Amino acid sequence: MIAATRKRVWWMIVPALVLLVGFLVLPYASIVVMSLRTADTRAVYGEGFTLSHYAQIVTDPFIWGIVGRSLRMGLTVTVVTLLLGYPVAYHLANLRSRWASMLYIFVISPLLVGMVVRTFAWMIILSNNGVINGALKSLGLIERPILLLNTPLGVTIALIHVFLPFVILPLLGNLQAISPDLAAAGRSLGASRLRTFLKVTLPLSLPGIQAGAILVFVLSISAYVTPAMLGGTRGRTMSVLVVQYLVDSFRWPAGAALAIFMSAITLAIIVVYLRLTARAMRRLP
Amino acid sequence: MKLERRQFLTALGACAGAAAFGSRAFANAPFVVPTYGGTWAKFWEETLMPGLTKATGIPTQLDIGLGKDFVSKIRAGGDQAPYSVFMGNENIAAMLRAEGFFEPLDMAKLPNAAQLHDGLVNTGNNGLRAIVSPIGLAYRTDMVKDAPTSWTDLWENPEFKERIGLYQIGNTGAQLFLRLTGKLFGSGDTDFDTAFKKIQELVPFTQASWSGEVAAGLMRGDVIVAPVDWTEIMMLQDKGAPVAIVAPKEGVLAFEQSFNIVRTGAMKDEAHAYINYLIDKDVQANMAQAFYTSPSNKDSVLDPALAARLPINGPKMSEIIRFDWDSYVDLAPAVTDRWNREIG
Numbered sequence: 001m002i003a004a005t006r007k008r009v010w011w012m013i014v015p016a017l018v019l020l021v022g023f024l025v026l027p028y029a030s031i032v033v034m035s036l037r038t039a040d041t042r043a044v045y046g047e048g049f050t051l052s053h054y055a056q057i058v059t060d061p062f063i064w065g066i067v068g069r070s071l072r073m074g075l076t077v078t079v080v081t082l083l084l085g086y087p088v089a090y091h092l093a094n095l096r097s098r099w100a101s102m103l104y105i106f107v108i109s110p111l112l113v114g115m116v117v118r119t120f121a122w123m124i125i126l127s128n129n130g131v132i133n134g135a136l137k138s139l140g141l142i143e144r145p146i147l148l149l150n151t152p153l154g155v156t157i158a159l160i161h162v163f164l165p166f167v168i169l170p171l172l173g174n175l176q177a178i179s180p181d182l183a184a185a186g187r188s189l190g191a192s193r194l195r196t197f198l199k200v201t202l203p204l205s206l207p208g209i210q211a212g213a214i215l216v217f218v219l220s221i222s223a224y225v226t227p228a229m230l231g232g233t234r235g236r237t238m239s240v241l242v243v244q245y246l247v248d249s250f251r252w253p254a255g256a257a258l259a260i261f262m263s264a265i266t267l268a269i270i271v272v273y274l275r276l277t278a279r280a281m282r283r284l285p
Numbered sequence: 286m287k288l289e290r291r292q293f294l295t296a297l298g299a300c301a302g303a304a305a306f307g308s309r310a311f312a313n314a315p316f317v318v319p320t321y322g323g324t325w326a327k328f329w330e331e332t333l334m335p336g337l338t339k340a341t342g343i344p345t346q347l348d349i350g351l352g353k354d355f356v357s358k359i360r361a362g363g364d365q366a367p368y369s370v371f372m373g374n375e376n377i378a379a380m381l382r383a384e385g386f387f388e389p390l391d392m393a394k395l396p397n398a399a400q401l402h403d404g405l406v407n408t409g410n411n412g413l414r415a416i417v418s419p420i421g422l423a424y425r426t427d428m429v430k431d432a433p434t435s436w437t438d439l440w441e442n443p444e445f446k447e448r449i450g451l452y453q454i455g456n457t458g459a460q461l462f463l464r465l466t467g468k469l470f471g472s473g474d475t476d477f478d479t480a481f482k483k484i485q486e487l488v489p490f491t492q493a494s495w496s497g498e499v500a501a502g503l504m505r506g507d508v509i510v511a512p513v514d515w516t517e518i519m520m521l522q523d524k525g526a527p528v529a530i531v532a533p534k535e536g537v538l539a540f541e542q543s544f545n546i547v548r549t550g551a552m553k554d555e556a557h558a559y560i561n562y563l564i565d566k567d568v569q570a571n572m573a574q575a576f577y578t579s580p581s582n583k584d585s586v587l588d589p590a591l592a593a594r595l596p597i598n599g600p601k602m603s604e605i606i607r608f609d610w611d612s613y614v615d616l617a618p619a620v621t622d623r624w625n626r627e628i629g
Contacts, residue, residue, distance in 0.1 A: 041615045042383045044360050062626055120501070127505040149507065150491065232492055233629030247353050248455030249621045250380060
């Protein structure tokens with residue numbers, strides 16, 4: 001009886017396994033193999049295998065500079081979206097109004113427009129003759145335009161806009177699951193609103209913060225369209241460089257090594273982050 | 286539901302049967318034609334493909350993407366390429382050719398090739414350049430006092446300083462401009478030391494990934510002068526934008542779409558028929574009308590009003606500056622890398 005149940009359970013995970021192996025493990029394995037191929041300008045790749053692409057990447061200050069910029073950008077976007085998204089999620093979680101659904105639509109509105117269209121809109125807003133510079137000029141606050149387009153700042157602003165819902169939605173689910181009785185109990189014991197928030201609500205919402213932060217960080221450092229269109233050369237990120245290697249220059253082995261290198265760095269950061277946040281969450285009541 | 290081994294094997298057999306049916310269906314598959322999106326796809330869909338089918342009886346299916354996508358698909362296809370014909374800029378075609386994916390054209394199957402302008406059929410019949418979009422110097426008529434007349438104006442006209450738009454190195458336009466700079470200021474089009482030094486003098490400039498981005502820069506006014514193709518500027522003019530384009534006195538560059546027979550393609554006769562139809566004089570004239578390319582066929586007749594807007598046509602096609610891309614294949618990775626590090 002137990003054996004039959006186990007057999008049935010095994011069959012149930014087969015579709016998920018097939019998906020994982022077919023769409024994650026095999027493509028990754030193929031990229032790893034490609035990254036170990038030798039380069040050849042007269043063939044897709046040369047004969048034999050080599051670690052030279054990885055050696056070149058890890059010893060190249062130019063690559064490390066772009067890695068640093070990508071990580072800085074990802075970190076900034078994550079922190080700012082958390083700071084902006086938390087109050088919105090908190091407000092929505094406590095809202096008992098018939099306008100709540102309208103606010104939900106506002107929250108997900110950045111996702112309702114196609115990526116390229118949205119990025120073009122940001123180009124218009126951020127350009128030297130765009131909305132921001134135009135407004136500042138007409139107010140007499142600046143004489144020369146502030147450089148926003150083709151800079152890391154421009155990319156960061158646009159990424160914050162699009163990834164805000166990815167922080168708000170997991171946080172909202174988490175905050176709604178926290179019983180209001182807990183905060184009420186804190187207040188009844190004499191704690192101020194701020195103290196109740198800091199000692200009760202905030203710690204209990206850590207799982208939502210953790211999930212939102214990971215989502216936004218990973219999406220930010222792997223974003224391609226926004227940095228490619230708004231970043232120019234000063235805002236070039238690793239994902240743009242990887243695409244340039246693979247698609248513009250057709251250097252598949254070197255591009256694959258660059259992609260694996262970036263994935264490894266991201267994975268390492270996420271593992272460290274998960275360990276740190278898990279430790280913090282273990283202390284929760 | 287419990288899946289017995291017998292049932293599993295039956296299902297497997299059914300799948301194999303379906304696959305076999307699929308392979309038979311493949312034998313009657315239409316001829317797959319790769320082309321670009323936007324205006325190009327519209328013209329292919331509405332005019333070119335129906336015309337080809339009517340003229341030759343070949344059923345077709347479009348695959349819309351970028352030349353670089355077609356490269357990836359051909360490379361990934363290995364011995365079973367998804368296309369029998371490749372379309373892409375000549376520098377990209379040269380790379381696939383070097384990798385052994387193409388075979389020479391059978392000129393007996395391309396009677397229209399005899400009417401092509403000089404220089405459009407590659408040495409050894411290794412592909413031909415059927416669609417020509419000349420690149421000149423475009424500028425904002427309302428923001429530029431002295432219209433450019435020479436490529437060197439980009440360096441010499443002070444009003445252009447910091448307001449120039451150039452393609453980024455991933456675009457063929459940047460590679461053309463780099464080689465032109467070497468030719469203008471150095472010992473030749475492979476004098477990259479001089480070319481990089483001169484282009485650094487133009488920094489900071491706006492870099493664009495494709496012509497549409499250059500056009501957007503011109504429209505915003507961030508860019509007031511840029512090397513860009515006639516197609517893009519004519520379309521902006523049609524929308525009433527204050528832009529013009531000139532052919533510099535040294536000659537023009539051009540995006541030249543190279544057509545090649547894919548060695549492992551299954552429909553090479555159809556591929557030849559398609560290329561032959563594409564370089565027909567009337568098809569070329571229609572294409573010029575639709576998206577302002579310069580006819581590659583010497584016998585194409587342009588409407589006088591259109592000819593006035595497209596100065597690079599007929600005998601003027603000889604003003605196109607061309608480079609050898611077959612030998613550039615070995616240099617390309619280092620040039621791209623150098624651009625990233627030195628220009629940004």
